[in-house]
Amino acid sequence: MAVDFAGIVADNQSMVFSIAVRFLRDREGAEELAQDVFLQLYQKLREIESPAHATGWLRRAICHRCIDEARKRKLRPRIGLDAVPEPLAESRNPDLLLNERLRRMVEELPESARMVVLLRYQEDLDPGDIAEMLNMPVSTVKSQLHRSLAVLRGRLEKQEICR
Amino acid sequence: MNFDDELRAALQREPAPADFAARVLGKTTKTRALPLWRRPAALAIAAALALTALVPSAVYQYRQHRRAIEARDQLILALSIARVQLQQVRERIQHNTRHKI
Amino acid sequence: MKTALILFAAAIPGFAQQRFDFTSLDKLGANASETTNITLEGDTLKLATSFLGGDKGPLRNLTGVYVRSFEFAKPGQYNEADLASLRAYVKTLKWTKVVDVKDTGETSEIYLQTLPNDKLGGLAIISTEPSEVTVVFISGVLNLSDVGKLSGNLGIPDIRLEHGGKKSDDSKKD
Numbered sequence: 135m136a137v138d139f140a141g142i143v144a145d146n147q148s149m150v151f152s153i154a155v156r157f158l159r160d161r162e163g164a165e166e167l168a169q170d171v172f173l174q175l176y177q178k179l180r181e182i183e184s185p186a187h188a189t190g191w192l193r194r195a196i197c198h199r200c201i202d203e204a205r206k207r208k209l210r211p212r213i214g215l216d217a218v219p220e221p222l223a224e225s226r227n228p229d230l231l232l233n234e235r236l237r238r239m240v241e242e243l244p245e246s247a248r249m250v251v252l253l254r255y256q257e258d259l260d261p262g263d264i265a266e267m268l269n270m271p272v273s274t275v276k277s278q279l280h281r282s283l284a285v286l287r288g289r290l291e292k293q294e295i296c297r
Numbered sequence: 298m299n300f301d302d303e304l305r306a307a308l309q310r311e312p313a314p315a316d317f318a319a320r321v322l323g324k325t326t327k328t329r330a331l332p333l334w335r336r337p338a339a340l341a342i343a344a345a346l347a348l349t350a351l352v353p354s355a356v357y358q359y360r361q362h363r364r365a366i367e368a369r370d371q372l373i374l375a376l377s378i379a380r381v382q383l384q385q386v387r388e389r390i391q392h393n394t395r396h397k398i
Numbered sequence: 399m400k401t402a403l404i405l406f407a408a409a410i411p412g413f414a415q416q417r418f419d420f421t422s423l424d425k426l427g428a429n430a431s432e433t434t435n436i437t438l439e440g441d442t443l444k445l446a447t448s449f450l451g452g453d454k455g456p457l458r459n460l461t462g463v464y465v466r467s468f469e470f471a472k473p474g475q476y477n478e479a480d481l482a483s484l485r486a487y488v489k490t491l492k493w494t495k496v497v498d499v500k501d502t503g504e505t506s507e508i509y510l511q512t513l514p515n516d517k518l519g520g521l522a523i524i525s526t527e528p529s530e531v532t533v534v535f536i537s538g539v540l541n542l543s544d545v546g547k548l549s550g551n552l553g554i555p556d557i558r559l560e561h562g563g564k565k566s567d568d569s570k571k572d
Contacts, residue, residue, distance in 0.1 A: 361445075364442075364445060365445040365446070365448060365449065366449075368438060368442045368443070368445040368446035369445070369446045369448075369449040369450070371436045371438055371446065371463075372438055372443070372446035372447065372450070372457075372463060374434070374436065374465075375436045375438065375463045375464075375465045375534060375536075376463075378434070378465055378467065378532065378534055379521070379523060379534045379536070382506075382523045382525050382532060382534065383508070383523065385506070385525070386497055386499060386506040386508060386523070386525070389499045389501055389504065389506055390497070390499055392501070393499065393501060
């Protein structure tokens with residue numbers, strides 16, 4: 135079955151980009167990686183059976199590429215202004231501020247936990263699917279979710295107390 | 298809204314840049330023009346095969362390392378859960394003591 | 399949503415003891431909406447502790463770490479009687495129940511086996527709330543002063559404080 139590459143890009147670009155930018159915390163790097171992953175898919179287009187297959191392939195590929203990229207960065211640290219979080223703009227909308235705070239806190243989680251949280255709460259995958267995607271036991275995924283939520287809740291409460 | 302819902306709301310997908318799709322499609326044209334042996338995928342496969350021949354134990358070591366990291370994560374979680382529980386017990390005791398005074 | 403945590407640490411070196419089958423607790427979570435299930439023993443536990451000091455670290459003499467934690471969507475979805483076998487097992491170990499708190503539907507029990515020279519032979523915590531059950535079991539010898547050095551890092555509990563002891567000065571060296 136022929137798949138429409140342009141359609142795949144249009145349907146999945148936000149998913150791929152969003153995972154990359156939230157995990158790497160670097161917009162430029164995320165764009166580069168996201169493009170790479172689509173080009174990888176393009177090379178393998180004959181093996182792609184359906185749009186759903188493409189989505190699954192892309193999601194798995196961007197997760198693993200992000201994790202590999204993070205490992206490389208540990209060996210050669212990059213300092214870029216785009217990696218420095220911008221100061222929170224004043225907003226009258228408390229929900230917007232809360233969302234931004236939560237996003238920042240997720241981005242500060244350790245890498246493995248960060249990816250697990252992104253796949254659970256951004257991509258709405260269940261722990262079994264996350265475990266399969268990241269090649270880790272389901273219990274580890276659940277452990278990381280449990281601990282990450284406790285950490286995020288605790289930090290949010292602390293911030294509320296200090297405000 | 299409970300915390301799970303707040304997290305989902307905060308982590309809604311961030312849209313890709315407006316010209317992202319155009320740039321990707323533009324690059325596919327360039328990729329198609331490369332001879333097969335120069336395409337990045339072919340080079341990567343060749344390099345991977347060479348490495349595989351040279352370091353057969355690397356895969357085994359990597360898998361062992363991954364197992365160890367997973368076990369470590371579980372141990373840390375177990376001890377973390379223990380800490381939380383001990384703290385909660387202490388709080389309960391303090392709460393009960395205050396109420397009895 | 400509440401969670402019950404049962405923490406068990408048992409270490410009686412040199413004694414042959416019947417091991418507790420933690421899979422028997424799994425029925426507690428038959429109706430659970432969230433489950434945390436950790437079993438670390440043997441080689442897997444060695445792999446885990448290799449990151450925390452290995453053969454020289456404070457966790458070197460642990461022999462087993464077990465967690466069963468179940469959250470339920472609403473109260474009354476687990477059977478307290480399913481904890482009876484665990485409590486009976488702890489009784490056979492003759493550990494000291496150092497904490498036994500009951501407070502409007504919540505119970506917390508902590509069992510310890512203290513050994514000479516500031517060592518802990520076992521730690522068990524059984525915690526129940528209407529919508530949550532947690533069991534943590536750690537078997538193996540813990541040197542309390544070593545654990546104090548680790549506490550605060552990676553979520554390691556400072557059991558000495560919880561045991562009513564004071565922190566020794568070595569914890570202030572950092």
